[in-house]
Amino acid sequence: MISTIESIYHRLLSHHGHPRWWPAKTPYEVVVGAVLTQNTAWGNVEKAIANFGDAHDLSLSPQSIPLSPEAILSADLPDLAAVIRPAGYFNQKAVYLKTVTEWFAKYDFDAAAVRREPLEKLRGELLATKGVGPETADSILLYAFDFPTFVVDAYTVRFCDRYPIDAGKGYAVVKAYFEANLPRSVEVYNNFHALIVINGAKHCRKKALCEGCPLGVECGRVG
Ligand code: SF4
Incomplete structure (x- = not known):
């Protein structure tokens, strides 16, 4: 069965498209x-x-x-x-x-x-x-270097608090939660962190702009 976290990933991916991170030549x-x-x-x-x-x-x-x-x-x-x-x-x-x-x-x-x-x-x-x-x-x-290690940032913590996703507190705990609920895949980790940043910058800002947010269907804090 697909986890809530994984379904959020797919919703963000289908809304924002492939983020193609990280923008660098080497x-x-x-x-x-x-x-x-x-x-x-x-x-x-x-x-x-x-x-x-x-x-x-x-x-x-x-x-x-x-x-x-x-x-x-x-x-x-x-x-x-x-x-x-x-x-x-x-x-x-x-x-x-x-x-x-x-x-x-x-x-x-x-x-x-x-x-x-x-x-x-x-x-x-x-x-x-x-x-x-x-x-x-x-x-x-x-x-x-393409290692499967999930990146947690302030956008990740904020959307978890608002949705809410009970991912725990502290960098290591939140990282472990995401890794436990996603396929161990460099591509998924790469895209998902990028999509959280993109959605966080566009919608889930300090003052949330929920209108048009692809997570609004199930997010408890919508509006
Ligand atoms: S619906 Fe609003 S609070 Fe929920 S994730 Fe989107 S922007 Fe954040």
């Missing part, structure tokens, strides 16, 4: 975006990412920092902070980008090498990395 760009998106809107992340040079553009000036792990590791912190300024908290995030890139260096910046490792080992390593909390770690593992 796994490393996902890693960078996952750090930059902390405490800011995605539009600001796009502006910060656009400030990096193309890693394959040989005509770049010596001052430009290409969006590559080697370039970010060797960049001076103030220069890196200046590039990512649109994402906010840029001094802090410049440090975080370096530490998460040092983690990636352990795998020779090779996404295939990361994918050969066990999920829990990688998750532990990322959580021990400065500036990487559970949401960032799971975003990196799911969207950059």
